[in-house]
Amino acid sequence: MHELLHGIDFHGYHLPKGLLLIPNMYHVYHDKKIWGDPENFRPERFLNEDESRVIRSDSLVAFQPGKRQCLGEPLAKDVLFLYVAKIFQNLHAFPDPGNPKPNFDYDDGIVLIANPYRVVMKSRY
Numbered sequence: 336m337h338e339l340l341h342g343i344d345f346h347g348y349h350l351p352k353g354l355l356l357i358p359n360m361y362h363v364y365h366d367k368k369i370w371g372d373p374e375n376f377r378p379e380r381f382l383n384e385d386e387s388r389v390i391r392s393d394s395l396v397a398f399q400p401g402k403r404q405c406l407g408e409p410l411a412k413d414v415l416f417l418y419v420a421k422i423f424q425n426l427h428a429f430p431d432p433g434n435p436k437p438n439f440d441y442d443d444g445i446v447l448i449a450n451p452y453r454v455v456m457k458s459r460y
């Protein structure tokens with residue numbers, strides 16, 4: 336969230352001094368002009384053609400661009416990578432056959448919260 340220090344005109348709107356701005360991440364991550372088919376889980380969209388490298392995209396804005404961007408981004412990404420990699424290095428994950436599969440439904444709030452779902456984790460070893 337950022338507060339405007341002075342009023343500005345932006346794309347035909349006047350934004351007054353003191354206005355609080357909150358980026359609409361849902362809109363960015365569901366923009367068909369950027370992602371094509373945002374509703375599909377297709378992680379390879381973030382890889383180059385031979386899938387050997389992650390492509391850096393200006394549209395991935397979880398850590399925010401600009402002067403006040405997150406200082407902890409490299410640390411957060413390393414920790415998340417190790418955390419998720421460790422889980423899937425040791426466990427297989429399956430949808431729970433006795434329960435509905437996860438979907439894109441959510442609960443409204445300040446942030447959107449995924450509805451609960453169950454998965455079965457099995458040791459790889």
Ligand code: HEM
Nearest residue numbers: 336337397398399400401402403404405406407408410411
């Ligand atoms: C998944 C984890 C994280 C996410 C998604 C995240 C996201 C963000 C976002 C959106 C901002 C606001 C940027 C803005 O105001 O434009 C921010 C600021 C900041 N983050 Fe993070 N962050 C994460 C983890 C961390 C960690 C681990 C650290 C430190 C070890 C950290 C340190 C900071 C600092 C110091 C700022 C303030 C930067 C400034 O105002 O100049 N963050 N972060």
